[in-house]
Structure formats: structure tokens, C-alpha cells
Amino acid sequence: MTQSSVIPLRTPGSPRINAGELVMITVLGQIASPLAASSPYRIGQDGVPRVLPGTGGIVLSHRVGDPCVGLAGDHVEPGASIRNEGRSVKGERDGSNLALQTLTCIGNAARVVSGSCAGRTGVVTGKHGGIDTVLVDFPIETLRRLAVGDRVQIYAYGTGVKLLDHPEIAVTNCSPRLLARWGLRGDRGRLAVPVTHLVPAALMGSGLGRADVVRGDYDIQMFDPATVRRFRLGTLRFGDLVAIVDADNRFGRSFRRGYFAIGCVVHGESTVAGHGPGVVTLLSGPQSAFSVRADTTANVARVLNVRRLSAPRAALPLAARERRRQVASTARQAVGSR
Numbered sequence: 001m002t003q004s005s006v007i008p009l010r011t012p013g014s015p016r017i018n019a020g021e022l023v024m025i026t027v028l029g030q031i032a033s034p035l036a037a038s039s040p041y042r043i044g045q046d047g048v049p050r051v052l053p054g055t056g057g058i059v060l061s062h063r064v065g066d067p068c069v070g071l072a073g074d075h076v077e078p079g080a081s082i083r084n085e086g087r088s089v090k091g092e093r094d095g096s097n098l099a100l101q102t103l104t105c106i107g108n109a110a111r112v113v114s115g116s117c118a119g120r121t122g123v124v125t126g127k128h129g130g131i132d133t134v135l136v137d138f139p140i141e142t143l144r145r146l147a148v149g150d151r152v153q154i155y156a157y158g159t160g161v162k163l164l165d166h167p168e169i170a171v172t173n174c175s176p177r178l179l180a181r182w183g184l185r186g187d188r189g190r191l192a193v194p195v196t197h198l199v200p201a202a203l204m205g206s207g208l209g210r211a212d213v214v215r216g217d218y219d220i221q222m223f224d225p226a227t228v229r230r231f232r233l234g235t236l237r238f239g240d241l242v243a244i245v246d247a248d249n250r251f252g253r254s255f256r257r258g259y260f261a262i263g264c265v266v267h268g269e270s271t272v273a274g275h276g277p278g279v280v281t282l283l284s285g286p287q288s289a290f291s292v293r294a295d296t297t298a299n300v301a302r303v304l305n306v307r308r309l310s311a312p313r314a315a316l317p318l319a320a321r322e323r324r325r326q327v328a329s330t331a332r333q334a335v336g337s338r
Helices: 095-103 140-145 174-183 225-230 318-336
Strands: 025-031 079-082 109-112 121-128 133-137 152-156 185-187 188-194 198-200 242-247 254-267 278-286 290-294
Touching: 025 095, 095 318, 121 152, 121 254, 121 278, 133 152, 188 242, 242 278, 254 290, 278 290
Parallel strands: 188 290, 198 242
Antiparallel strands: 025 079, 025 152, 079 133, 109 121, 109 152, 121 133, 185 188, 242 254, 254 278
């Protein structure tokens, strides 16, 4: 691991930050086992019970940069999911995992420190609330050899970062490395930010009601077909950088006209009411402080040079796809019975 992968150099044109004030600290987690409830079923927003893979574990079929809609899964976390299972003697019982969740930033470097992959490195691509995991991408050959329980150390760096020329914009969960490579630029006093999608705040569901945004995410609901088509939400990918319109995420997640919350898509779709692809907040402030521009390549897989980015492709969410198949099957049966 090179020094620049841990403490990046500022790229030409990227915003000035308070780099000299920032503290790097290591946090640790273990690759978390997938969890299941007493019932294997998830009841969908359409009332249909389904048995699907979900959170935790090591996902080999999907990584950051791949589509997160159109999967037979629920809240799928790409790459390796880690959580600190140790109990703290001081303070909160789960204080160690709270520190992992709080201090880790997207774009931080990670290193495996136990097991057959010890010494292999990866990058943080997300944080998932509720299940309280941190998501780390590794090269596929590493993912195939990792095991549940392997320990991963993260070089947490970025908490407390500020944009010196844009004080009205709050930065959270965002490493200096991501800020330097995102393509952020000054634009006549505003901050130009490339994003793949604009998402109405009215669609945001699970994750509302917290007083902070440094842990976890909140979800894009995808149960209205016309809205999904209008905003191209079927093309969402893990790692897409998106702007939530009329959302103020500076001190929690709130609907507020004239504000933006800009974040990263970290987990996949869900059939459960109020849930969907999760977004971790990176930047938030008044819309007058931003110059948001469309860029289909605004994804952390490309920005952080993690891997080749999948081309956007429209897919129906799982419940809508199943309904379409059912309608088509019913129509075929009706024709066959004539």
C-alpha cells in the first residue's frame, strides 16, 4: 500500500480542504456472516412473501460499479461486509462497531490482517445502517479467498473534513481521496458536482428520523413505476453518485426545498415497504452552493479506479418484474385455452 493510497495528493482543480487538521486513525471489523430471522420470508410492499439473499457475507456476483436493480436479492451489499463484533468494556457495549461506522469514510484504504488473504488491500465503498456494516471492495481473486471472520483494518481518514472555499456545504462520510478524484470543481462561486441521477426527496424512505448522517444510509423507494421511469432509477448501480433534490442532510435527513443531499448508492434494491437502494450522504447544502451536472460515469468504481464500470442498463425492480412475468403467463394461458 502506497502513501498516496492512504493520504492522497490533491489533484489540480479539486477543492481545497483542511488537510492539515485531519486525523487518521485505524478501525477494525470482521467479515460479517449473513443473518436470517426466525422466518425466512420477507413480506414485500405488494404483500408477497419472498426468500432472498440479503445483507452480510462476501458477495462474489456483484461489486461496486455493477447494477443494483434487477437482482433476486434484498439489500444486497456488494463485496465484503464487515462489522466489529467485539464488546467494549467501557461506554456502549457495541462502541467498537459504532466507531467503525462513525469514522470510516468512502474511499478509505482497507487491509486484511488475518486469514489466508492477510496483507491484501481494498477500498471502502459504503456504510449500511440497521445492519450496521461497512462495505469493502477487494479484487475478485481476493474476494474468492476471504472467509467470514477474517479481520479487516481500515485507515479511517476524512471525518472533520471541510471545503475551505465552500463553507455552506457540509461534508460527511467522504475521504479526501474521493474528494480529490470525484471531478469537483469551482464554478463561479459554486461547487460543480458530477452525478448520475437526480432523485426526488419524496422517494426517500428507510433511514429517516436520525439526528446525524455519519452512520448508515437512507433508501430510495422504487414502488411507483412512472417515477422509476421518469428518473431512470432502473439504471442505478452500486457506487453511483446521486443528488437527492429538496433534501437537507447537514444535521440528519430532512425534506427541505432548495437543498441538495449528494451521496453514494451502497446497497441494492428491496421489495419491503419504505426500502430500496441505499444512499450514504457525502455532501449537503443549499442548491445555490452547487452546480450539479449529469455524468453517467460518476461512480466510485471509476472515480477511485477500483474496476471497470458497467454501462447503465435499465432494469425493472424485482416486484415489478415478477408482476410482468405473471401477466405474460396469464395472457399465454388465456390464449392456449381458446
